[in-house]
Amino acid sequence: MFNQPSLGFPPGPQRQDSDAPIRQTDTDAAVARLSAAQKQYLNDPFVKYLVPRAQFQQPRPPLINIGTYVRTKGIDDLVEEWLSRAAKTGKQCQIVSLGAGSDTRFWRIATGPHQDVIKSYIEVDFHEITTKKAMSIKKSRQLLEILGNPDEIKLANGGTALHAPKYHLLAADLRSDPVDTLQELLTQPSNEHAILSAECPTLLLFECVLAYMTVEASSRLLQWFVNYFSANGNEEVAKANSPLGCIVYEMFGLNDSFGKVMLNNLRARNVSLPGAEPLTTIGSLISRFLDSGFQTARALTLKDIRRSYVESEELARISRLEFLDETEELDLVLAHYAISWGILIPSPADQDSWSDWRLREKDHPEEEHPF
Numbered sequence: 001m002f003n004q005p006s007l008g009f010p011p012g013p014q015r016q017d018s019d020a021p022i023r024q025t026d027t028d029a030a031v032a033r034l035s036a037a038q039k040q041y042l043n044d045p046f047v048k049y050l051v052p053r054a055q056f057q058q059p060r061p062p063l064i065n066i067g068t069y070v071r072t073k074g075i076d077d078l079v080e081e082w083l084s085r086a087a088k089t090g091k092q093c094q095i096v097s098l099g100a101g102s103d104t105r106f107w108r109i110a111t112g113p114h115q116d117v118i119k120s121y122i123e124v125d126f127h128e129i130t131t132k133k134a135m136s137i138k139k140s141r142q143l144l145e146i147l148g149n150p151d152e153i154k155l156a157n158g159g160t161a162l163h164a165p166k167y168h169l170l171a172a173d174l175r176s177d178p179v180d181t182l183q184e185l186l187t188q189p190s191n192e193h194a195i196l197s198a199e200c201p202t203l204l205l206f207e208c209v210l211a212y213m214t215v216e217a218s219s220r221l222l223q224w225f226v227n228y229f230s231a232n233g234n235e236e237v238a239k240a241n242s243p244l245g246c247i248v249y250e251m252f253g254l255n256d257s258f259g260k261v262m263l264n265n266l267r268a269r270n271v272s273l274p275g276a277e278p279l280t281t282i283g284s285l286i287s288r289f290l291d292s293g294f295q296t297a298r299a300l301t302l303k304d305i306r307r308s309y310v311e312s313e314e315l316a317r318i319s320r321l322e323f324l325d326e327t328e329e330l331d332l333v334l335a336h337y338a339i340s341w342g343i344l345i346p347s348p349a350d351q352d353s354w355s356d357w358r359l360r361e362k363d364h365p366e367e368e369h370p371f
């Protein structure tokens with residue numbers, strides 16, 4: 001629901017490559033974010049620079065705006081908690097956003113209270129998406145200013161990549177073996193430093209991405225990062241390494257009638273969700289982390305997050321923005337999306353500072369919800 005390709009797409013099978021509908025989901029996500037920002041659900045002054053013809057985009061319905069709000073708020077809170085912990089331990093950290101699309105989170109963090117905590121922010125997507133994003137960044141004075149010294153902002157790899165002092169935009173197909181793709185991009189660049197250091201606390205973000213690839217491909221990806229941070233079992237090296245956190249947002253539990261309708265709608269637009277179909281329960285979201293080598297994991301539906309993990313003042317504010325009469329439908333939709341997270345702490349010395357990284361429940365003085 002929150003990232004389905006728009007109606008009327010694709011224009012014609014012979015002119016499409018098979019991944020075009022997957023890439024199109026980026027526009028859906030970006031337009032939903034733009035709508036939620038325009039309707040004041042989210043404070044995102046940057047999204048308009050990354051959505052083509054932003055001023056002509058139609059607002060999304062209230063249900064989509066609320067869903068986009070809850071998804072963004074849940075992920076933002078987890079990211080914020082990660083940055084605060086890094087700040088407390090006196091370490092700068094890295095964020096790697098896989099399938100980042102037109103996301104604006106880097107610019108929001110880089111203008112926020114924890115901007116100094118970021119050592120590097122890395123975004124990866126298909127080259128068609130990174131090329132488009134690199135061009136939008138280059139065209140926007142507002143986005144460029146935040147990236148820093150213009151002499152240090154460089155396009156690379158034929159315009160598919162962009163490097164700035166703290167920001168790196170890289171092209172890769174995440175379904176390929178990470179040993180052949182990410183390893184080269186992140187750990188063995190031609191200049192003197194690898195972009196990704198296992199010695200910095202590092203947070204992976206997969207916001208509505210893993211659903212589009214097989215479980216085998218996503219497990220291989222997660223395991224590659226786990227191996228890099230756990231130093232392939234070398235205890236001495238692992239002790240020098242920092243925690244690896246991971247946040248995944250996606251649909252799940254699609255084996256009921258709601259899920260079947262969603263899958264059929266997507267199939268009609270040439271999108272399949274091989275990564276979401278096997279995830280039938282919240283437990284399966286948690287198992288994926290544990291099976292990949294993360295030490296602890298949790299998962300919450302957007303329905304849970306809206307009920308118990310958003311401040312009551314925020315819920316009251318959101319309820320005044322637009323009229324929503326379909327609360328049952330909202331709950332049904334939100335129950336099919338989840339934010340899950342896991343953490344690996346290679347060094348026992350980091351346990352106390354990091355093991356309690358999680359979303360925190362908010363106090364709700366009133367039982368009843370304003371929606």
Ligand SMILES: C[S@@+](CC[C@H](N)C(=O)[O-])C[C@H]1O[C@@H](n2cnc3c(N)ncnc32)[C@H](O)[C@@H]1O
Nearest residue numbers: 023025026029099100101125126173174175207
């Ligand atoms: C629904 S969009 C989400 C974009 C962004 N994470 C957000 O939440 O706004 C999915 C993104 O994942 C990217 N993606 C999906 N499969 C991918 C793959 N195999 N390799 C690289 N990127 C991929 C798409 O191109 C698209 O940008």
